[in-house]
Amino acid sequence: MAEPKADLHAYLRYAREALLWKLDGLPEYDVRRPLTPTGTNLLGLVKHLTGCEVGYFGDTFGRPFDGPPGWLTEDEDPNVGMWATPDESREEIIGLYLRACAHSDATIDELPMDAGGTVRHWPTDRNQVTLHQILVHMIAETHRHADIVRELIDGSAGLHLGNDNMAPGDRAWWQAHWNRVESAARQAGRG
Numbered sequence: 335m336a337e338p339k340a341d342l343h344a345y346l347r348y349a350r351e352a353l354l355w356k357l358d359g360l361p362e363y364d365v366r367r368p369l370t371p372t373g374t375n376l377l378g379l380v381k382h383l384t385g386c387e388v389g390y391f392g393d394t395f396g397r398p399f400d401g402p403p404g405w406l407t408e409d410e411d412p413n414v415g416m417w418a419t420p421d422e423s424r425e426e427i428i429g430l431y432l433r434a435c436a437h438s439d440a441t442i443d444e445l446p447m448d449a450g451g452t453v454r455h456w457p458t459d460r461n462q463v464t465l466h467q468i469l470v471h472m473i474a475e476t477h478r479h480a481d482i483v484r485e486l487i488d489g490s491a492g493l494h495l496g497n498d499n500m501a502p503g504d505r506a507w508w509q510a511h512w513n514r515v516e517s518a519a520r521q522a523g524r525g
Contacts, residue, residue: 391438
């Protein structure tokens with residue numbers, strides 16, 4: 335039997351790897367371009383999750399991150415952590431993300447699952463948390479964003495290279511599937 339903390343930590347690491355894999359092979363424009371009405375983009379997600387790692391596993395448990403990124407410490411655009419400025423390089427953002435993850439890993443390794451902390455930006459009726467709660471929260475937070483954004487860019491989908499965890503099928507099969515779903519939606523929409 336595996337230890338619950340080790341299981342959760344493994345899922346978080348897996349989610350982090352999947353997130354970074356979503357950037358592989360894409361040009362600068364594609365990792366930065368807004369793909370939803372709210373401007374969601376892949377590199378911005380890495381930047382956002384850097385802030386989440388720093389905040390949830392650092393500040394929450396009284397373990398400040400050495401050299402927090404400027405967008406977390408300065409009063410700027412409230413959405414600055416969701417997109418990369420032209421002077422922020424992909425390498426810089428990914429490097430900072432990896433450092434934040436290493437800091438988070440140290441917190442996870444050193445604290446027990448029931449270690450208490452405070453998420454200052456959450457409502458007071460639920461801002462007292464445990465490491466267990468933050469691990470679950472960060473697994474969900476890390477997994478929830480990047481899949482559809484990458485698929486919108488070039489059709490790449492799935493968990494990671496070599497294991498897409500998708501139904502088997504080539505592009506023609508997926509196009510036929512898309513057509514089938516579109517046809518069903520149109521039929522249902524007619525009443």
